[in-house]
Amino acid sequence: MVNKKLPKKVYIEHKHRANGYITTARDFFVLKGSRFKKQGYDLPDCRYAKKFLKKYPNYKYAFSDDNGHLTSDDKQFFEVVPNGWVNVTDKLKK
Numbered sequence: 879m880v881n882k883k884l885p886k887k888v889y890i891e892h893k894h895r896a897n898g899y900i901t902t903a904r905d906f907f908v909l910k911g912s913r914f915k916k917q918g919y920d921l922p923d924c925r926y927a928k929k930f931l932k933k934y935p936n937y938k939y940a941f942s943d944d945n946g947h948l949t950s951d952d953k954q955f956f957e958v959v960p961n962g963w964v965n966v967t968d969k970l971k972k
Contacts, residue, residue: 884909884934884936884937885909885964885966886908886909886912887906887907887908887909887912887914887940887962887963887964888906888907888908888937888963888964888965888966889904889905889906889907889960889963889964889965889966889967890904890905890907890926890927890930890965890966890967891903891904891965891967892904892905892926892967894944901944903924903926903942903943903944904942904943904944904958904960905921905924905926905927905930905939905941905942905944906918906939906940906941906942906943906958906960906963907927907930907931907934907937907938907939907940908937908938908940909936909937909938910936910937910938914940916940916941917941917943917958917959918941918942918943918944918958919941919942920941920942921941921942921944922939924942924944927939927942941958943958
């Protein structure tokens with residue numbers, strides 16, 4: 879990502895094990911000062927989110943769609959549609 883033209887809304891994907899299965903989760907970020915509509919839930923302690931924010935301090939954490947930590951007793955599961963969000967997963971690997 880070039881600092882001159884940072885996308886306003888970005889997300890990263892990562893895989894992890896949950897309940898014995900490998901699952902894909904996404905963490906969403908916005909440029910500081912940007913407004914956004916929360917679609918998922920808060921999971922800012924995610925190590926992937928922390929890594930992203932350390933590398934890109936112009937962003938702030940928005941929300942996650944990682945349902946891996948939810949139990950069968952949880953009533954609310956979030957389906958986040960990333961329309962308008964830019965996938966920057968590969969940028970983080972560099």
